Amino acid sequence: MKKNIQQRNYCPYPPGIIPCVECNTTKDNNEHVGLRASHNTVILQLITDHEVILFNLIKDAVDTQDYGLEATIRGSRLFDKNLTNSLPKHHPFYLLIYHHLILSDLTSILYNYILKKKTRFRVFIDFMNIIMEKINASIWNRRSKLL
Numbered sequence: 001m002k003k004n005i006q007q008r009n010y011c012p013y014p015p016g017i018i019p020c021v022e023c024n025t026t027k028d029n030n031e032h033v034g035l036r037a038s039h040n041t042v043i044l045q046l047i048t049d050h051e052v053i054l055f056n057l058i059k060d061a062v063d064t065q066d067y068g069l070e071a072t073i074r075g076s077r078l079f080d081k082n083l084t085n086s087l088p089k090h091h092p093f094y095l096l097i098y099h100h101l102i103l104s105d106l107t108s109i110l111y112n113y114i115l116k117k118k119t120r121f122r123v124f125i126d127f128m129n130i131i132m133e134k135i136n137a138s139i140w141n142r143r144s145k146l147l
Helices: 005-009 030-035 037-061 069-075 092-099 104-113 117-145
Strands: none
Touching: 037 069, 037 092, 037 104, 037 117, 069 104, 092 117, 104 117
């Protein structure tokens, strides 16, 4: 049987499948974590909170008020809150949380509303720092406490 990277590089890991710390029945990996219904409430709250945070960061960074900004953010796929039982694998927030991929949804909003490159980059960094800190606290730190 071929060992996974964790088992190969960290000998204390148990041989075989490492079970999920929450359900203890399924292999623990990012896909399983993302598809757990127990994370839906946390993920919906993250989406809702960061929709407002992004709006405020952009509003504070630009001199003029663009009334289309709020509608643009709300209509973005990144902040789509229509989830059934779990966060779909193709949802930009899934890709952000579990693969740390930033899709063009976020960068398009920033390019459309912030003309100055330096300001756009600062808002991007501020937003990513805030959101990744919350993701770590809400999902990963919570899971690590269960170990």
